[in-house]
Amino acid sequence: MGAQWKAKGKDLAANAKGRVFGKLVKEIMVAARNGADPAMNPRLRLVVEQARKVSMPKDTLDRALKKGAGLTDDAVHFERVIYEGFAPHQVPVMVECLTDNVRRTASEFRVLFRHGQLGSSGSVAWDFDHVGMIEAAPLVAGTDPELAAIEAGAQDFEPGGEAGTTLFLTDHADLDLVSRALPAQGFNVLSAKLGYKPKNPVNPDSLSAAHLDEVENFLAAIDANDDVQDVYVGLAG
Numbered sequence: 001m002g003a004q005w006k007a008k009g010k011d012l013a014a015n016a017k018g019r020v021f022g023k024l025v026k027e028i029m030v031a032a033r034n035g036a037d038p039a040m041n042p043r044l045r046l047v048v049e050q051a052r053k054v055s056m057p058k059d060t061l062d063r064a065l066k067k068g069a070g071l072t073d074d075a076v077h078f079e080r081v082i083y084e085g086f087a088p089h090q091v092p093v094m095v096e097c098l099t100d101n102v103r104r105t106a107s108e109f110r111v112l113f114r115h116g117q118l119g120s121s122g123s124v125a126w127d128f129d130h131v132g133m134i135e136a137a138p139l140v141a142g143t144d145p146e147l148a149a150i151e152a153g154a155q156d157f158e159p160g161g162e163a164g165t166t167l168f169l170t171d172h173a174d175l176d177l178v179s180r181a182l183p184a185q186g187f188n189v190l191s192a193k194l195g196y197k198p199k200n201p202v203n204p205d206s207l208s209a210a211h212l213d214e215v216e217n218f219l220a221a222i223d224a225n226d227d228v229q230d231v232y233v234g235l236a237g
Contacts, residue, residue: 017054023229024051025064026078026098032068042176046192053190076100081227083109084124086117088214089207092124092234094196097227105227112225115218127234128196131155132175134168136187148185152178165190169197198234 031044038045066072083095099105145166149157154168170178179192
């Protein structure tokens with residue numbers, strides 16, 4: 001499962017467009033608070049590029065930009081909230097949310113974590129590194145990801161979990177720089193964002209098949225919450 005958990009069979013191209021767009025709209029609105037021009041706002045540029053790669057309609061993108069920048073009368077304020085704790089069998093979890101109602105979301109997460117353990121701020125974060133995560137695919141089959149990582153300035157790389165993709169890991173301050181450099185090294189950037197990588201992931205072999213199913217079901221319930229943007233799990237593989 002690795003740094004960022006994805007449900008079994010979950011694929012961006014096959015996933016419901018509405019849910020994908022909904023998450024990206026929130027990210028665009030939050031990033032646009034610091035300026036609606038992607039050329040002058042690196043964080044916004046990364047999210048806008050990702051929205052275009054999944055064919056978000058231009059009208060949807062423009063509305064999100066204007067709302068986030070406060071240029072409309074119906075602007076919505078989203079707050080980023082991180083929930084930390086443990087899935088069943090002491091598997092560490094960090095959940096990143098964007099919500100317009102913190103009290104509602106907190107109440108929902110107390111219920112969602114009833115089969116795990118909801119921790120306080122910092123209770124799990126110490127066991128994760130805050131890094132840049134860039135998912136990219138080679139423009140030409142056989143392109144060396146190790147050489148690309150070195151030349152682009154990434155700290156590390158690992159198989160991305162989907163056919164042909166590589167996950168490039170960067171210092172959080174270098175995310176935009178590396179994402180701009182990778183195309184020249186033969187990689188098409190599919191997504192780029194800040195995330196959490198576990199320092200000491202649990203070996204799944206230490207859990208029974210039944211216990212792994214319990215963890216998977218717990219994570220699927222978390223991911224189904226409308227306020228959830230990403231789920232990061234300390235489980236290797």
